[in-house]
Amino acid sequence: MFNKDMPYRRMGKSGLTLSALALGGWTTYGAAVKDEKTIETIIRAAFERGVNFFDISDVYERGEAEKSMGRVFAKLPRHELVISSKVFWPMSDDVNDKGLSRKHIMESVNKSLKRIGADYLDLYFCHRPDPDTPLEETIRAMDDLVRQGKVLYWGTSEHSGAQIREIAEICATRGCYAPAVEQPQLSLIKRKRYLDEVAPAAREKGLGVVTWSPLASGLLSGKYDNGLPEGSRLKRAEGLRATYLTDENRNRVKKMKAIADEVGCTRSQLAIAWCLDQPGVTSVITGATRPEQLTENLGALKVKLTGDVKSKLEALFVE
Numbered sequence: 001m002f003n004k005d006m007p008y009r010r011m012g013k014s015g016l017t018l019s020a021l022a023l024g025g026w027t028t029y030g031a032a033v034k035d036e037k038t039i040e041t042i043i044r045a046a047f048e049r050g051v052n053f054f055d056i057s058d059v060y061e062r063g064e065a066e067k068s069m070g071r072v073f074a075k076l077p078r079h080e081l082v083i084s085s086k087v088f089w090p091m092s093d094d095v096n097d098k099g100l101s102r103k104h105i106m107e108s109v110n111k112s113l114k115r116i117g118a119d120y121l122d123l124y125f126c127h128r129p130d131p132d133t134p135l136e137e138t139i140r141a142m143d144d145l146v147r148q149g150k151v152l153y154w155g156t157s158e159h160s161g162a163q164i165r166e167i168a169e170i171c172a173t174r175g176c177y178a179p180a181v182e183q184p185q186l187s188l189i190k191r192k193r194y195l196d197e198v199a200p201a202a203r204e205k206g207l208g209v210v211t212w213s214p215l216a217s218g219l220l221s222g223k224y225d226n227g228l229p230e231g232s233r234l235k236r237a238e239g240l241r242a243t244y245l246t247d248e249n250r251n252r253v254k255k256m257k258a259i260a261d262e263v264g265c266t267r268s269q270l271a272i273a274w275c276l277d278q279p280g281v282t283s284v285i286t287g288a289t290r291p292e293q294l295t296e297n298l299g300a301l302k303v304k305l306t307g308d309v310k311s312k313l314e315a316l317f318v319e
């Protein structure tokens with residue numbers, strides 16, 4: 001729902017406009033949060049505060065995120081929503097139920113649409129590059145989905161600068177619809193790849209950028225300063241804990257508090273505000289297991305970052 005306090009940004013050179021903050025369902029809806037009422041409360045609150053872009057994938061809890069978020073979308077005006085899903089990761093042990101082959105893409109989009117309860121996806125992402133499928137096969141399949149109206153815009157996720165350029169060039173040569181958006185990871189602790197190679201390629205080829213894990217799975221909120229809170233993501237997910245919760249990161253996040261205090265905001269708000277300020281970013285996809293987290297994170301939109309604050313943050317989180 002349009003909200004004057006939400007900035008809206010054009011997605012690259014496409015005609016689509018996204019809210020600067022988006023909400024995603026990874027490890028959360030249908031997984032950590034199974035209660036339908038809580039899921040509806042969070043999604044509705046985001047929608048009422050002006051979030052129009054909701055990000056999902058088929059693989060998030062093997063379809064459960066699509067189903068649980070889709071049940072809420074059914075109660076909201078479809079034309080005001082930008083709904084995405086993704087394809088690539090295995091959905092079963094079947095040899096063809098993975099990757100970016102024409103077969104997997106064509107079957108997956110139909111399954112995603114059914115689970116979400118939608119006639120079309122606004123955005124459909126190749127979740128990762130697939131070294132086993134010729135690029136042209138994937139491009140032709142995505143182009144067909146756009147022509148069929150099942151997908152309005154297609155995109156890539158975690159593709160390198162070279163891959164973004166190569167795909168755009170093949171599409172231009174063949175007259176195919178080209179990716180309109182890339183979805184990279186971006187946060188204070190994971191920024192080098194985006195800034196060094198993805199952002200320049202996306203700008204050159206006219207792609208919008210929607211970024212993921214602005215809080216590094218919650219680490220940057222400071223909630224792990226003194227241990228592992230019960231029910232938190234890094235308590236639940238051992239792999240993510242090993243990736244993010246190093247002594248060095250914990251110390252940096254503790255030091256970040258002084259910078260947030262100086263600005264007069266929370267660490268979560270500061271981390272998200274930093275992402276919003278990065279070149280080429282159309283929308284920052286956040287996650288929330290509780291309505292209070294969403295409310296806090298939306299407060300990032302009001303944070304004003306000075307050059308001095310940015311320099312301090314970037315010096316603290318050297319990658």
Ligand SMILES: NC(=O)c1ccc[n+]([C@@H]2O[C@H](COP(=O)([O-])OP(=O)(O)OC[C@H]3O[C@@H](n4cnc5c(N)ncnc54)[C@H](OP(=O)(O)O)[C@@H]3O)[C@@H](O)[C@H]2O)c1
Nearest residue numbers: 024025026055212213214215216217218221232233287293
């Ligand atoms: N394309 C890709 O490969 C890819 C990969 C990952 C994610 N994504 C997308 O990006 C979205 C966002 O990623 P993310 O969920 O990792 O974002 P994130 O903002 O880094 O982490 C969100 C999690 O941090 C905790 N949190 C959020 N706000 C908090 C606050 N104010 N205080 C304390 N804890 C807070 C919550 O977890 P707990 O309450 O459980 O601790 C929440 O679920 C995903 O949902 C997905 O749509 C895409």
